[in-house]
Amino acid sequence: MTSPELRLNGTAVVDTFAEAFAMWGARVIITAETPDWARAAAQSMTGFATSIIGCKCEAGIEAELPAGDTPDGRPGVSVLLFSTSAEGVGKRLVERVGQCVMTCPSTACFNGLAAEETVVVGGQLRYFGDRFQMSKLIAGRRLWRVPVMDGEFVVDERFGIQPAVGGGNILILGRDQAATLRAAEAAIGAMRGTPGAIFPFPGGVVRSGSKPKSRYSFLFASTNEAYCPTLRTVAAESQLPEGVGCVLEIVIDGLDLEAVETAMRRGMHAAAAAGALQISAGNYGGGLGQYHIAPRPLLEPAGAAT
Amino acid sequence: MTFDLTLHTAPAVPLEAEVLTPARLSGLSALETAKLIVVHGNQSAELGEFFRIDGVSGEEIHLTGDLRRIKMVGAGMTSGRIVVHGSAGMHLGAGMSGGEIVVEGDAGDWVGPEMTGGRIVIRGNAGHMVGAAYRGGRVGMRGGEILVFGSAGNEVGSGMRRGLVAIAGDSGDFTGVNLLAGTIVVLGRLGQRTGAGMRRGTIVSMQPAEILPTFTFACTYRPVILRLYLPYLRGLGLPVNDAQVQGCYQRWCGDAIELNRGEVLLLEDASPPR
Numbered sequence: 001m002t003s004p005e006l007r008l009n010g011t012a013v014v015d016t017f018a019e020a021f022a023m024w025g026a027r028v029i030i031t032a033e034t035p036d037w038a039r040a041a042a043q044s045m046t047g048f049a050t051s052i053i054g055c056k057c058e059a060g061i062e063a064e065l066p067a068g069d070t071p072d073g074r075p076g077v078s079v080l081l082f083s084t085s086a087e088g089v090g091k092r093l094v095e096r097v098g099q100c101v102m103t104c105p106s107t108a109c110f111n112g113l114a115a116e117e118t119v120v121v122g123g124q125l126r127y128f129g130d131r132f133q134m135s136k137l138i139a140g141r142r143l144w145r146v147p148v149m150d151g152e153f154v155v156d157e158r159f160g161i162q163p164a165v166g167g168g169n170i171l172i173l174g175r176d177q178a179a180t181l182r183a184a185e186a187a188i189g190a191m192r193g194t195p196g197a198i199f200p201f202p203g204g205v206v207r208s209g210s211k212p213k214s215r216y217s218f219l220f221a222s223t224n225e226a227y228c229p230t231l232r233t234v235a236a237e238s239q240l241p242e243g244v245g246c247v248l249e250i251v252i253d254g255l256d257l258e259a260v261e262t263a264m265r266r267g268m269h270a271a272a273a274a275g276a277l278q279i280s281a282g283n284y285g286g287g288l289g290q291y292h293i294a295p296r297p298l299l300e301p302a303g304a305a306t
Numbered sequence: 307m308t309f310d311l312t313l314h315t316a317p318a319v320p321l322e323a324e325v326l327t328p329a330r331l332s333g334l335s336a337l338e339t340a341k342l343i344v345v346h347g348n349q350s351a352e353l354g355e356f357f358r359i360d361g362v363s364g365e366e367i368h369l370t371g372d373l374r375r376i377k378m379v380g381a382g383m384t385s386g387r388i389v390v391h392g393s394a395g396m397h398l399g400a401g402m403s404g405g406e407i408v409v410e411g412d413a414g415d416w417v418g419p420e421m422t423g424g425r426i427v428i429r430g431n432a433g434h435m436v437g438a439a440y441r442g443g444r445v446g447m448r449g450g451e452i453l454v455f456g457s458a459g460n461e462v463g464s465g466m467r468r469g470l471v472a473i474a475g476d477s478g479d480f481t482g483v484n485l486l487a488g489t490i491v492v493l494g495r496l497g498q499r500t501g502a503g504m505r506r507g508t509i510v511s512m513q514p515a516e517i518l519p520t521f522t523f524a525c526t527y528r529p530v531i532l533r534l535y536l537p538y539l540r541g542l543g544l545p546v547n548d549a550q551v552q553g554c555y556q557r558w559c560g561d562a563i564e565l566n567r568g569e570v571l572l573l574e575d576a577s578p579p580r
Contacts, residue, residue, distance in 0.1 A: 072533035073551065108530045132567070134506070136489060136531055137468070138538050145531055154530040 006296050011272035011279055012241075013295055018169045018264070019283035020291035023052075023082045024089045025164030025255050026119070027062065027112035030101055031076035035064065041104035042077035045096045049081070050201045051251075053210070053221050057083040057092040058166060058253050060198030071110045072154070078112055080198045082166050082253045089161050090119030097155065098125050102146065108154040113255075115160030122155035165291055168252035168260035171209070171227065172271045173244045173278040180246035183276040187250055190270035196259035197252055209249045212284050224282070244277055257291060265298045307364025309339070311357040313371025313392075319347035320395065321356060324378035328386025328405065331363045339363070374414060380407045383424065396433070399426045402450070415459065416440075421469070423450045427542075431456035434478065439465030445486065447471070453542055460497065463490045466507065474544050482509045485568060491539060493546065504561050504568035510535075512550055512573045521560030526574055528554055 006013040030045070032038035042061050049059035059081040070076035081096070083089045101109045102125060109122075122144040126133045129146040135157070136143050142157040172187060174180030188204035191197070199205075214222035225235040227247040232238050240247070250267055254260035268279050281295050309331055322345040325331070331339055340354025353359075356376075357369075365386040373379065376395045380388050383402040393411035400416065403423040415433035418426045419440055432454045438461055439446035446465035457475030467486040472493075479497035482490050485504035496515040510532065517523075533551055540546040554575035560568055 072530055073537065074530075074533070134508070134567075134569075136508070136535070137470075138534055143531065143534065151527045152530060154534070 006299065008268060008272040008279070008299055011276050013268065013272075013299060014278060014280040015294075015296055016281050017283055017286070017292040017294040018167075018281035019286060019289035020165050020167040020169075020257075020260060020293055021084075021288070022290045023058075023084055023164045023166035023253065024086045024161050025080055025082045025113075025253070026089050026093060026159050026161045027255070028079040028081060028093070028097065028101075028159065029065065029070055029076050029110040029112040030079060031065075031070045031072050031074040031108050031110070032104070033074060033106040035075040035077075037104060037106050038075055038077045039064070041101045041107045042079050044100035044104065045079055046081075046198075046200075047100075049096075050206070052082075052084060052166070057081055057088065057096075058198075058200040058251075059092075059096070060200045060204075060253070062196070062198055063193060072108055074108075080196070080253065080255065082164055086117060086119065086161055090121070090159075093119060093121045093159055094124045097121055098128070102128070102148070102153045102155070105150050109156065111156040111159040113160035113162060115162045117161050118158040119161055120157065121159045122157040125153075125155055126157075162255060164253065164255050165257050165260050166253040167289060168254065168264055168291070168293055169282050170250050170252075170264055170267050170271070170295065171280040171282055172248050172250070172276045173227075173240070173280065174246050174248075174276055175243060176245045179275055180248050183271040183274040184248040184250065186274035187267035187271040187276075190266040191250065191252070191263045194254075194259060194263040194266060196255035197263040198254075199250055199252060199263075201249075201251055204250060206249045206251055207247075209247070209282055212288065239280070241278060249282060257293075260291075261293060261298055264293065264295060268295060268299060307362045308366040308368055309336075309363050310360045310368045310370070311339075311353075312360070313356060313369075313373060313376075314358050315356050316372065317346055317356055317375050320375045320377050321346050321351075322377045323353065324381040324400075325353065326367065326369065326376075326379045326388070327381070327383040328365050328367055328388070329384055331367060332365075334363050336360065374412075377414075380405075380426075383407070393430065394428075399424070402426075412456070413454075417454075417458075418447060418450065418452045420446060420448070421450045421452075422448045425451045425453070428452075428454045428456065431475070432458040432473075434459035434461055435464060436462045436473075437466055437469065437471045438463065439484075447488065451542075453539075453544065455544070457494065462492075463488065466490070472539050472542075472544055482507065482568075485509070489535065491535065493544065493550075501561055501568055501570050503564055505565040506567045508569050508571065510555075510571045515570070515572055517558050517570065517572075518560065520562040521558040521570060522562065524557040524559050524569075526554050526556050528552065529557075529571060532571070 046059040062078040065076040126144040146153040209224040210221040226239045336359040370391040381400040390409040396414040412430035437447035460478035466488045472491040476494035485507040487507045555571040558570040
């Protein structure tokens, strides 16, 4: 175990790195007659999208948008969705926009990413219109109008996708569950609203951190026993210092590395201020992920601005 | 770099000047441009017999004078920009595929017939057959945009298949006749027999209109698509207000004598949603 030397408000910051992965990302703008309906569609679309391991994609709400900031002038929500391939993003978008947004009263769905590469979404969903659908071209942008029972579902034909970064993370180590939850809640509160970043787990926080592989041959990921307090004396290489009784993780997916780093920086400052005993990051030895994001440089003066 | 062409001798009969496109004049000197052949009535003539030519050829042409007898300006245009400081004659931008034409005054009949791309802006009024198919032709405008800040004559968008025509004032009879697809927005009043024979496509008006008996009333609703289209037109300078953007529209489906997949949207209630 590396010795913690850097301290942030008294909280030790471990000299390690978060191992993040190359992914593909898309931004979806969902609008509706009221903020509640836009939020309902966004929450449905981002449900069961915590980890690529079991959900085929990771997704979350990036921001709530005032009416003046959306394509159709109605209140909206910005959603980010990530998968491991461009094709995967396209398939997940068709599934989730089709099942979770088109189905939600009064919504419309727009591409929120100006990118060179695109995937067809509305161009697939249009077939639901059973030849009653209509398309419109506005300033070079093709939209589909699919007749539904409350009027029409309007959706962009294509959505932009871009290379992205998934799996950035911070580990928050605390005295007990209550104290660690307080620190994690403070951290996620500070991280939310970072442009281009989402936190796909429930409430933005995950307790079941994983390691690759398993003692069972049929599993390719399993519990990260090094951070389980109940296994402190059983795990071969426990990472828990004396006094730590709980660990919570915040996973970050971003449209670029800067978004992930900004979110990590905000989260670490907030967690430290809220009384975390130690801040660390999860990795798999460095052999799996393309991005190694060390927490310490993010906190040093040159990288301290948020 | 711009070419400035000023009309010094008004033609006695219509002059066909389809040479007036940025691509055609590109790289030519003023002298070479003056020698380009135009058709004056049934005679060939040189462009310089009618226009004084100044400046350097480039992507922009400025035409000044009363050009109501100058036909085919910008016909077949592919790129660049033409500005007419005055009024333009018939067949403006016929078959154009790119670039922009701006007319500060009025335009004659047949603005942008069978065009496939680009944009035509008429600051004044336009004549009949805006964006239409030529007689004997089956398909009119197939892309691009035509914006008329005044009113337009009959058969706007006749046979149109794709693209946008927006009229800030009124349009004449048979607006969208034989429409195949595309969008026509009229902020003023529609004439008689709107959408006769239309198969698909959209005709929007902000005023009550007489609807043909072969159209059926579907519902009153707030079309999200107009929340995208109308602000776009406002961004291009058309006088669209918030009430029109957020308003409730009657949807009429037709024409039942054809495919019956077209729509006429008429603003019914301009009050915002509750």
